[in-house]
Every structure is written in C-alpha cells, then in structure tokens.
Amino acid sequence: MGPSTKLPLWGAAAIVVVTLALAWWLIPSLHHSSDGAQVADQFPNDNFPSTYKRRPSQPTLIRSATILTATDKEIGSGDVLMVDGKIKAVGQHLDAPAGAVVIDGKGKFVTPGIIDIHSHLGVYPSPSNEATSDGNEATKPTTPEVRSENSVWPQDPGFTRALAGGVTAMQILPGSANLIGGRSVVLKNVWSTTTQGMKFPGAPYDLKMACGENPKRVYGEKGGPQTWMGDVAGYRAAFAKAAAYRANWRKYWKTKAGDPPDRDIGLETLALVLDKKIPVQMHCYRGDQMATMIDVMHEFGFRIAAFHHASEAYKVADLLKKNDICAVMWADWWGFKMEAYDGIPENIAMVDHAGACATIHSDDPIGIQRLNQEVAKAMAAGRRMGYPITRAHAIAWMTRNPAKALGILDKTGTLEAGKMADVVVWDHDPFSVYAHAEKVFIDGALLYDRDNPKLSPRSDFELGQEQNGHTGGAGQ
Amino acid sequence: MRKELLLVTLIAAASSAASGQPAQSPALLIRHGHVYTVGAAGTLADADVLVQNGKVAQVGQNITALPGAKVIDARGKPVTPGLMVSWAPLGINELDLVAETNDSAPNQALDSAAFDVADAINPNSTLIPVARIRGVTRSLTTPVDCGDVFCGTAAVIHLGQGPDLIVKRQAGVLAELEPNGGANQKNSRPDIWNKFRETLDDAREYWAQRAGYHRPGGSRDQRSNRIDLDALGPVIQGKEPLLVHVERASTIRQVLQYAQANKLRLVIMGGGEAWEVASELAAAHVPVVLDNDVNLPFSFSDLGATLRNAARLDAAGVTVVFQPQNDDPAHYARTITQIAGNAVANGMKWDHALAAITKNPAEVWGIADSYGTLEPGKDADVVIWDGDPLEVTSAPTAVLIKGVAMPMTSRQTELRDRYRDLAKKNPPHGYR
Numbered sequence: 001m002g003p004s005t006k007l008p009l010w011g012a013a014a015i016v017v018v019t020l021a022l023a024w025w026l027i028p029s030l031h032h033s034s035d036g037a038q039v040a041d042q043f044p045n046d047n048f049p050s051t052y053k054r055r056p057s058q059p060t061l062i063r064s065a066t067i068l069t070a071t072d073k074e075i076g077s078g079d080v081l082m083v084d085g086k087i088k089a090v091g092q093h094l095d096a097p098a099g100a101v102v103i104d105g106k107g108k109f110v111t112p113g114i115i116d117i118h119s120h121l122g123v124y125p126s127p128s129n130e131a132t133s134d135g136n137e138a139t140k141p142t143t144p145e146v147r148s149e150n151s152v153w154p155q156d157p158g159f160t161r162a163l164a165g166g167v168t169a170m171q172i173l174p175g176s177a178n179l180i181g182g183r184s185v186v187l188k189n190v191w192s193t194t195t196q197g198m199k200f201p202g203a204p205y206d207l208k209m210a211c212g213e214n215p216k217r218v219y220g221e222k223g224g225p226q227t228w229m230g231d232v233a234g235y236r237a238a239f240a241k242a243a244a245y246r247a248n249w250r251k252y253w254k255t256k257a258g259d260p261p262d263r264d265i266g267l268e269t270l271a272l273v274l275d276k277k278i279p280v281q282m283h284c285y286r287g288d289q290m291a292t293m294i295d296v297m298h299e300f301g302f303r304i305a306a307f308h309h310a311s312e313a314y315k316v317a318d319l320l321k322k323n324d325i326c327a328v329m330w331a332d333w334w335g336f337k338m339e340a341y342d343g344i345p346e347n348i349a350m351v352d353h354a355g356a357c358a359t360i361h362s363d364d365p366i367g368i369q370r371l372n373q374e375v376a377k378a379m380a381a382g383r384r385m386g387y388p389i390t391r392a393h394a395i396a397w398m399t400r401n402p403a404k405a406l407g408i409l410d411k412t413g414t415l416e417a418g419k420m421a422d423v424v425v426w427d428h429d430p431f432s433v434y435a436h437a438e439k440v441f442i443d444g445a446l447l448y449d450r451d452n453p454k455l456s457p458r459s460d461f462e463l464g465q466e467q468n469g470h471t472g473g474a475g476q
Numbered sequence: 477m478r479k480e481l482l483l484v485t486l487i488a489a490a491s492s493a494a495s496g497q498p499a500q501s502p503a504l505l506i507r508h509g510h511v512y513t514v515g516a517a518g519t520l521a522d523a524d525v526l527v528q529n530g531k532v533a534q535v536g537q538n539i540t541a542l543p544g545a546k547v548i549d550a551r552g553k554p555v556t557p558g559l560m561v562s563w564a565p566l567g568i569n570e571l572d573l574v575a576e577t578n579d580s581a582p583n584q585a586l587d588s589a590a591f592d593v594a595d596a597i598n599p600n601s602t603l604i605p606v607a608r609i610r611g612v613t614r615s616l617t618t619p620v621d622c623g624d625v626f627c628g629t630a631a632v633i634h635l636g637q638g639p640d641l642i643v644k645r646q647a648g649v650l651a652e653l654e655p656n657g658g659a660n661q662k663n664s665r666p667d668i669w670n671k672f673r674e675t676l677d678d679a680r681e682y683w684a685q686r687a688g689y690h691r692p693g694g695s696r697d698q699r700s701n702r703i704d705l706d707a708l709g710p711v712i713q714g715k716e717p718l719l720v721h722v723e724r725a726s727t728i729r730q731v732l733q734y735a736q737a738n739k740l741r742l743v744i745m746g747g748g749e750a751w752e753v754a755s756e757l758a759a760a761h762v763p764v765v766l767d768n769d770v771n772l773p774f775s776f777s778d779l780g781a782t783l784r785n786a787a788r789l790d791a792a793g794v795t796v797v798f799q800p801q802n803d804d805p806a807h808y809a810r811t812i813t814q815i816a817g818n819a820v821a822n823g824m825k826w827d828h829a830l831a832a833i834t835k836n837p838a839e840v841w842g843i844a845d846s847y848g849t850l851e852p853g854k855d856a857d858v859v860i861w862d863g864d865p866l867e868v869t870s871a872p873t874a875v876l877i878k879g880v881a882m883p884m885t886s887r888q889t890e891l892r893d894r895y896r897d898l899a900k901k902n903p904p905h906g907y908r
Contacts (some may be wrong), residue, residue, distance in 0.1 A: 126772040158772055213573070315905075318898050334888070335603065335807040337573035344888040346896075354898055364803070366769050373814065373868045380869035385892065433817030433868045465779045 041253035043268045045277060048149055050199035052188055054085045054443035061096040062425060065105025069415040070112050070399040074392035080110050082421035085443040090415050103439070109430055111395055112415050113168025113189075113422030113442065116368050117281075117328055117402035118308050118361035122172055122187075122195070123148050125156030126365060127461075136175035137182065141219050142238050144207065144273075145266030146182035148172045152195040155459040158365040160473060163189050163448045163457065165369035166424040166437035169200055171406055173308075176210035176283040177218040179225065179234040183269060184208050184281060186406055188442055191457040204407045206305065207273050209235065211284035211293060212339050232292060239300040242270030279305035279407065281328075285339035287315035294323050306405040308361065310351075311343035317354035326357035326405040330367075331374040331381075348375075348397060349382025349389060359401040371398045376431035391431055420444075503528040503545035504879065506860065509555035511535060512827070514835045515849035519827070525555060527856040530879035535850050548874060550860050556830065557850050558613025558635075558857030558877060559865075560837040561812050562765050562797050563719070563745055564805035566603060566615040567633055567641065568596040572804065580806070581621040582628060589675070589711075590703035591628030593617045594645045599638025603806055605886035608635045610810035611865065611872045613857040614643070616841050618719065620805075622652045625671045629707050630719065632841050634857070636877035646710055647841050648717040648743065653727055654777045665727065675700050676738070679708035717741040717840070719765070723777040725749040732760060743840060745799075748778025751785045754792035763795035763840045767802035768819045786832070787823030796824075796832045797840055817866035829866060855879070 060082045067075040069090060079094040080087065096102050123135040134151035137143045152172055162170065168189050174181035186203035187195070212228065220226040225234050245267040252260050272278045280297070284290050284307045297304050306326040307313065311334060313320060313327035320327055329351070334343030352358040360375050362368035379394040403413025412420045421444035428435035440448040449455035458473040504527040511523040513535055524539040525532060541547050565580030572578055579596035582588040597617065607615075613635050619628035632644040653672060655663040678698035682689060682705040689702070698705060710716035718740050722728050728750055735742035744750055744764045750757060757764065768786040773779045790796050798815045801808040816829040824832075838848025846855045856879035863870035875882045894908045 127775050129775070161772060217573075314892075315895050315898075332808070332810065333804075335571055336804050338571055341571060342891055344892050346892045350892070350896065350898075365772055366801075366803075369771075370769075370818070373818075376868045377814075380871065384871060385896065431869060433814060433866060434821045436821065462773070462779075 043249070043272050043275075045205065045272055048147070048196055048199070050201045051194065051196040052190070052192075052199055052201055055190065055445035055447065057082070057085060057421075057441075057444040057446070059083045059088075059097045059100040060103065060441070060444065060446070061094060061100050062103045062105045062110055062423075063094075065108045065110045065425070066429075067110045067415065068392055068395040068430075070396045071414050071416065072390075072393055072396070074390065078110075079105075080415060080423060082423065082441060082444040085421055085445070087415060087417055087419050087421045087423070089417055103425065105425065108438065109426040109428070109435075110415070111166070111424050111426065111430055112399040112413055113424055113440065114166045114371050114398045115402040115406070115413060116162065116167050116170045116362050116371060117306065117359055117405055118363045119162075119170040119172055119365075119368055120175065120363070121158040121162065121170060121365060121368070122152035122154065122156045123174065125153050126158055136177040138175075138177040138218050141178050141215055141225060141234055142180045143174075143178050143182050143266065144180045144238070144269040145264075146174060147185065147205075148174045148182060148208075149185035149195050149199070152185070152187070152198075154192050154195055154198060155461050157459045157462050158368070159189055159191070160457050160459055161365070162368045163440055164437060164450070166372065166426070166430075166440055167368055168422040168424070168440065168442050169408070169412060170368070171206065171281070171402075173206075173208045173281060176208070176214045179210060179215050179231055180238055180270075181208040181210060183278070186408065190442055190447060191459075200408065202408070202411060205272075205278050206281045206406070207269065207278050209280050209282045211282065211289045212286065213337055214283070228289065232296065235293075235296055236299070238270060239274065239296075239302070242267050242274055243300065246271040246274055273302045274300060276301075276303050279303045281306055281308060281405075283308045285309050285311045286342075287312035289339075290316055290325075291319060294319065294325070297323075305407070306357075306359065309340070309363070311340045311347065313356075313358075314344065314347045314350040315342075317351045317356045320351065321354055321356040324357075326359050326401060327351045328359045328361045328402075328405065329378075330363070331360065331377040345377065345381040346385055348378035349385065349387055352389070352393075352397070353382070353387050357401050357404060358397055359405055360398045361402075372426075372430040372435065372437075373433055374398075376433075379431060391429070394431070503533070503542045504856075504876070504881070505539060505541040505545050505547045506555060506858065507539075507547060507549050508552055509550035509860065510552055511555045511850060512557075512830060512865075513850040514557055514827075514831055515851040517851070522552065523555075525850060525856075525858060527858065527876060527879045530856055532850055532852055532854050532856045532858070534852055548860065553873070554861040554863070554865050555850070556611070556859050556861065556865050557834040557848060557854075558859055558875065559611045559812055559833045560614035560616070560841075560848070561607070561612055561800050561805065561809045561833075562616040562837050562841070563618050563620075563799040563802075564615055564809055565593070565617060565620050566607065566635075566806040566809055567598055567601050567617050568593050568619075569806050570598070570601060570603065572807075581619055582623060588624070588628055588704060589626040589649045590701065590707040591619055592631070592645075592707065593619060593628060594631040594642055597631065597633055597641055599641045602887040603809070604635050604641075605883075606807075606888055607809035608875055608877070608882055609872065609884050609886055609889070610813070611859040611861070611875060612809045612812060613859070613875065613877045614837070614843075614847060615809065616647060616837060618650050622650070622656070622721075625653070625668055626651050626675060626704065626708075632843055634855075634877055636880060636882070643846075644841070644843055646707075646716055648719045649708060649711050650719040650721065650745070652721045653731060654721065654723050654775070669730070673734075675704070676708065676712060679705045679712050683709055683712060711740065712738070714739050714741055716842070717743045719743045719745050721745040723748040723775070723781075725752040725780065727777070728753045729756065732756060732762060735762070736760060746778075748785070749780040750794075751782065751788040752780060754789050754794055757789070758793035761795075763797055763836070764789055765797040765799055765840075767799045767805070767815055768822070769815055770802060783818070783822040786819040786829075790824050790828050790832075795836050795840060796828070797837045798829075798832045813866050813870070814868050817868065820866060826866065
C-alpha cells in the first residue's frame with residue numbers, strides 16, 4: 001500500500017479528538033455548561049444510537065388473503081396496503097395506488113411480523129465456541145453496566161434463518177447467569193454490518209434479571225449467592241444502592257453545589273430502572289418466585305414488564321394480570337432442571353384464559369425459526385382443554401403481546417394503519433407444520449422471498465464454504 | 477364372515493402361543509379408521525384393526541368383533557403404529573441438571589462402551605407418560621453427552637406400564653467422532669480416531685482370545701476395561717450396530733470406509749452434512765438418525781446443515797430415522813411428530829416421514845419382527861389421532877401399547893387440572 005493512500009497516524013488521532021469533542025458537546029449530561037452547571041438533569045439513556053434506516057420499498061398491495069390482524073380479527077378475503085414503510089390500510093377491496101406491486105394473496109395468509117421477545121442471536125451465535133460466547137458477563141452476580149448490544153455479532157447466520165421463519169424483530173438479552181445481567185436491546189431483523197444498524201428505532205431499553213437456579217449454580221461456590229434468599233438479597237442490595245446513587249445525583253442537580261458525584265454506569269442503568277424508563281425482563285420459572293419478585297418490584301418502585309420462561313405462570317396468572325406483567329413462555333419445554341419441572345403445554349392458554357398477557361418466545365436459534373408452530377401447539381393444547389381459542393386470537397401471542405411487553409406496540413405488532421409495515425405472507429395457515437413464510441416485509445421492504453434466492457440474505461460467515469453451496473442463506 | 481372369524485381366531489391363537497402370554501386379554505376392535513399400516517398393505521381407508529392378546533390380529537375392512545370385544549370407533553381419524561423415538565435418554569433422565577436423577581452420561585471421562593442404559597431404566601419416570609400420551613410407544617434409549625469416544629450401550633424400551641420396559645438389551649454402542657470438547661476428548665480428529673481404532677482393535681483381539689483371558693494366569697494388555705471390551709463384542713461381530721455421532725462429510729466418509737473394511741453395522745447419528753454423502757450411505761445401506769430441524773452451523777463440523785437433509789437422504793435411498801428435538805430429546809420426545817412434519821414441509825414424502833418414526837427405527841434397531849407396522853402378529857402399539865399425526869395441532873385420542881389402552885394422563889395433565897380453575901379458591905389447589 002502506497003503512502004498516499006495511508007491515513008497518517010496523526011490524522012487518525014485528529015479525527016478521534018474531534019469526534020470525542022463533538023460527543024462531549026452533543027451528549028449534554030456529560031459536560032458542564034460554561035458557568036459550570038450540569039446541563040441536563042437526567043441520566044443518559046441512548047449511548048449507542050440506532051442508525052437503522054428502512055430499506056427502499058415500493059407501494060405494495062397484498063390482495064384477497066386470509067388476514068390475521070392480531071387485533072382478534074380474521075378477515076376471510078382481505079387486502080393489506082403498504083406505502084412508505086407503513087401500513088396504509090387493512091380491509092377489503094382496497095385500490096392499488098399507481099405503480100404499486102400487487103401480490104395475489106389467494107389461498108395465502110398474512111400476519112404481522114413475528115417478534116421474538118427472548119433471543120440470544122448474536123450474543124450466543126452460530127458457530128458456538130469460546131470466541132463467540134458473549135452472552136453472560138459471569139464475573140460477578142450483578143452487572144447492570146453491560147449491554148447485550150455491545151456483544152451482538154451481526155453476522156450470526158441465525159438472524160437469516162429467523163427471517164425465513166417470519167421474525168421481523170427480536171429482543172436480544174444477556175444470559176441468565178447473573179442476578180442483574182445487563183441491558184437488552186431490541187433489533188429489527190435486517191442484514192447490517194453494525195448492530196446500531198439493526199437497532200429498532202425508538203424501542204426502549206430493558207434490563208435483564210434472573211431468578212432462581214442459574215445465578216446460584218454460577219456463583220454458589222464463587223462467593224454467592226448460594227441460595228434463592230441470597231438471590232433476593234442481591235436484587236434488593238443493588239436497588240438500594242441505586243436509589244442512594246440517584247438521590248445523590250438528584251441532590252446535586254438541585255443544588256449544583258460542589259463536585260458532581262462520580263459516574264457509575266451500572267448504577268446509572270439501575271437508576272433509570274427506578275425511574276421506570278427501563279423496564280425489567282425477568283427470567284423466572286416458578287410461580288412463588290414471581291410473587292416474591294413482584295414484592296421486590298413494589299418495594300423499590302420499578303416495573304417488571306415480563307417474566308420469562310415462566311414455566312409456572314399458570315399457577316399465578318391472576319397475580320400477573322393484577323400487576324400487568326406478561327408471561328413469556330415456551331409451548332412445551334420442561335424438565336431440563338428442577339425449576340422447569342412443572343412446565344405444561346397448556347401454560348400459555350391458561351395464562352391467556354385468566355386474562356393475563358401471554359407471549360411465546362424461543363430462547364433458541366432453532367425454535368425462533370418456527371414460533372408459528374410453537375403458538376399452534378399452545379393453541380391446540382388450550383382447545384383440547386376446552387378453551388375456544390381462535391387463530392385470530394392466538395396470533396397475538398407472537399406479535400401483539402411481545403410488542404406490548406417491549407413497549408413497541410405503538411409501532412409494530414399488529415396490522416393496523418399507521419404502524420410499521422412489518423408483515424409476513426404465509427403459503428398456508430401459519431398454524432400448520434407445513435406452512436412457510438413466503439415473503440417477509442420489514443418497514444414495507446421485501447427483505448425475504450422464499451421464491452427468490454436473491455432475496456435470501458446470507459451472513460459473511462457463510463461465504464466461501466464449499467459444502468455450503470446449496471445452503472447458507474435465510475431460506476436454505 | 478365365518479371364514480374371517482376363523483382366521484382371526486387362528487392368528488390370535490398363534491400369536492398368543494408365540495408370545496407365551498398366559499392371560500387372554502379381551503379383544504379390542506378399532507373400527508372405521510384411516511389406517512396407515514406403514515406395511516405392505518399401505519394405507520387403508522375406513523378400515524378396522526383387531527387387537528388380541530396384545531398383538532395386532534387383523535387389519536382390514538369390515539372385521540367383525542368377537543363377542544365381548546371392546547369396540548372403539550375411530551370415526552375416520554388416522555390410525556398409526558405407535559411412534560418410536562431414537563437417540564434419547566428416555567427412561568434414564570428425570571431432570572438434566574439434578575445429578576441424582578440423570579443417568580444419561582458416564583461420569584468418568586473414560587471410554588465406556590459398557591455404560592449400559594438398561595441398568596438405569598426407570599419405569600416410573602414421569603417422562604414416560606408425557607411422551608406416551610402423544611403417541612410415543614418405543615424408544616431407543618441411549619446415553620448422551622459423552623466425555624470420550626465411546627459413550628455406552630443402548631437399549632430398546634417400550635413406554636407401557638412397568639415394571640419391565642426393556643424390549644431389547646445391547647441394541648448398539650454409541651461413539652462420538654467429532655471433537656465435542658468432552659472432558660477426556662482431545663480436540664484433534666486424529667487423536668479421536670486413534671482412540672476409536674485402538675479400542676475396536678483391542679476388542680477384536682480380546683474377543684479372539686477371550687477364553688484365555690478368563691483362564692487363571694491368562695493375560696491381556698489392552699488399555700480398555702474388560703467390561704468395555706465385552707460390551708463391544710456384538711458390535712465387532714456385526715450383530716448389533718455401532719452408532720457413530722458424526723457431522724462433517726469427511727468424517728462420515730472416513731467412518732463409512734472403516735465400517736465396511738471391518739464389517740461393522742454402522743448407523744450415522746446426527747450427520748449434519750450426511751446429505752453430501754447420501755449416495756455412498758445408500759449404497760452401503762447405512763441409516764442416518766437425525767433431528768432434521770438442526771439447520772445452523774453450530775460448529776465447524778456442520779457448516780452444511782440444512783432443513784433438506786432428510787429429504788435428500790431419503791430421495792437417495794438412505795433409511796432415515798428421526799430423533800426428537802435434540803437439545804433434550806427425552807423431555808421433548810413428543811416433538812418427534814413435529815420433526816417429521818417439518819421434514820415433509822422441506823421436501824420429504826409424507827409416508828416416508830411416518831416410516832422414519834415407526835418402521836425404519838424398528839428395522840434399524842432390530843425389533844421389526846414385533847413392532848413398527850400395523851400387521852398381524854406385531855405388538856399392538858396403536859395410536860388413534862384427532863388429525864394428521866404429523867401436524868402440530870394434532871394429538872392422540874387413544875394409545876395402545878402391546879394391546880393395552882394407556883391412561884391418557886401424565887404429571888402434566890394432573891398439574892393442568894389442579895390449576896385450571898384459578899378463580900375458585902376452595903378447596904385449595906393442594907387438595908384438588
């Protein structure tokens with residue numbers, strides 16, 4: 001490489017200096033104004049801003065399909081119109097705007113894009129090895145300072161496979177080794193070289209916390225917690241510290257007296273949790289443990305958006321309903337450990353029947369590809385126990401309800417005018433094992449087409465592997 | 477009609493004599509089923525299945541019930557053989573992470589061909605009714621998570637009521653030939669391969685002079701334990717299969733050549749890239765056992781993983797056998813229908829997928845004389861379904877194992893029923 005094409009070191013240094021200076025002035029809470037006062041009296045909450053831009057799209061009309069809107073409505077032969085990345089209209093006999101792509105939906109089904117509220121794609125990617133295992137900062141039991149978005153590897157081939165399964169958005173969580181595992185991030189399932197380029201614009205952050213066996217198993221011989229009561233004491237100690245931290249800053253912001261308190265980025269996150277700006281996504285299997293966490297929540301005044309895995313949610317569905325907490329469940333996983341022993345296939349249907357918010361999840365790079373089948377199993381289990389669950393209703397378990405639990409229901413999760421056009425066209429009833437997601441739209445852009453290999457994204461990792469000639473790519 | 481009756485009686489008598497069962501259980505007639513025999517008779521619309529003395533006595537149209545026979549009207553719904561899962565620690569593992577309940581892996585990181593699952597089968601395992609009420613009636617129960625090359629000895633069990641579930645002991649020995657990071661397994665293929673060959677060489681040498689070894693003053697210098705070399709006897713003699721977990725196409729070819737040179741009955745387990753070797757496997761009559769949903773490159777050994785693996789193998793003439801969801805195939809034994817259904821969704825013929833969870837495992841595991849199809853003389857493992865058995869929304873309405881109607885309950889149905897009415901506070905759930 002010739003010297004003329006090489007950026008001199010000083011040049012790189014200058015760019016870094018300028019960038020840092022810009023950041024200093026653009027992020028108000030990090031600097032003092034000329035008179036020495038803190039400019040913004042709040043904790044910073046958007047340090048890795050989304051650079052996601054919706055992909056180019058044409059106005060698209062899907063005609064004469066069976067439409068499950070995820071608002072408890074099934075339209076037998078209906079149309080969905082997408083314009084400028086948004087759902088323009090859902091109904092019957094819609095007119096196609098000039099130049100619109102018209103898709104014949106006869107015999108096909110249209111649903112909102114699937115949202116997997118519990119995924120570790122990117123942080124525990126394929127291939128799985130020491131170099132790629134970035135999901136648990138298992139060095140101490142409380143790590144609110146870490147963020148899954150800083151671990152996501154956007155080239156995880158799992159993203160492409162999930163897209164072929166109709167998944168348009170995911171919450172990527174840190175693992176469950178820690179009592180407080182760090183912030184999660186919500187991503188759009190778009191191919192991108194950066195994680196920021198996948199970040200769902202406007203989606204709130206969440207905090208991953210974990211009940212039960214996992215923190216005990218990881219830390220029992222490493223200084224604790226060794227018991228469930230130790231777990232609970234750990235959450236309370238962390239939030240007590242965060243409350244004091246927040247009080248110190250509030251005092252400083254009010255008086256501007258003396259030096260500002262030292263920054264602690266972990267306690268900053270917990271303070272935002274106490275401010276209810278960051279809800280908690282809580283890994284918790286047992287009903288009694290959920291009840292305990294609800295008490296801790298009330299003690300400190302934070303908000304638990306959802307209990308994840310929640311094998312025993314059916315035992316406390318009334319409590320979940322009362323506290324407006326979603327249960328995030330598998331269709332039929334159980335028994336891989338003691339706290340999962342009481343998992344039953346009717347869990348989702350029973351939680352739903354009790355009027356609480358029921359949601360499917362995968363927690364698995366294979367399962368995420370077929371959440372429609374998982375919902376189908378849960379729906380069928382509910383019907384067999386006598387609940388008249390329609391598919392128009394069950395579709396919400398993988399679309400509307402996860403959107404609600406993630407605080408993005410105003411943007412996606414249903415087929416309603418004005419929402420992001422995150423839409424899946426299925427070749428059969430999506431609640432059949434034989435169904436495929438045929439076309440997947442994200443913000444109105446066709447990003448996966450089963451019938452068009454050119455619209456089947458492939459990760460960098462899967463290039464140049466000879467045995468992969470027929471595979472790789474989303475729809476392999 | 478009289479002729480049919482006579483035939484039924486004769487078959488019943490013959491099968492009763494063959495099974496040596498002293499007690500005459502009452503006959504049971506399943507009528508008006510859409511019967512998938514998975515045998516030579518194919519699929520029979522509006523057909524009946526007569527069950528007597530634990531066996532299928534007759535399959536066909538308009539079978540007359542014997543006096544006193546129980547009659548079940550299948551109302552045109554699908555009737556299939558009971559399903560078989562393969563490569564699952566079913567019956568030897570209650571809770572993966574509760575060590576005292578988990579007998580699915582040798583604790584010592586040694587070669588352990590003698591680690592015999594038949595020594596650990598628990599007929600009271602709560603997993604058995606959970607699988608059974610979803611149509612699973614047989615299992616090739618195997619060790620999992622091997623710490624070294626040889627993982628142990630498999631057994632065939634049935635999922636009926638105890639006390640003795642074992643159908644066949646010593647149904648094969650499982651080995652792991654890809655680097656899996658096992659406690660005592662080096663991460664180099666030549667290391668693994670050397671251990672594999674050395675152990676089998678030792679077993680051949682040992683069996684050639686086994687009597688001498690047991691003689692006073694006899695000697696041996698093999699690395700492996702005597703019981704492990706004993707356990708490998710049926711395998712090196714080609715009587716029982718060697719189940720080899722491999723993923724990479726090159727490793728599959730290598731073990732295939734070895735098996736042919738040494739006249740072993742090879743079964744490929746996993747085989748993420750087996751589709752690339754399909755014609756060679758077919759020519760050598762080597763079956764593949766797989767969870768076909770695994771389509772990600774979880775390691776560098778299975779970069780070619782694809783949802784079309786089963787369909788391609790099947791089309792090439794390879795005998796395909798399905799494993800349930802492979803991250804926990806015992807607890808998720810009931811996913812076997814979903815795995816088969818997804819294979820169909822990705823190009824496999826429907827009836828071939830059904831065979832891959834009935835007839836094919838019966839043949840591969842050497843129990844086809846008594847199980848795998850709905851044909852006279854076979855054990856009456858029969859399932860009546862409320863819809864397409866491979867569809868995720870379907871479930872059995874009745875399950876027979878060896879002719880006995882199973883209770884359609886499990887620990888899970890009891891939990892469901894205890895909590896199904898949360899609003900009702902009395903009696904407390906603990907008294908329901």
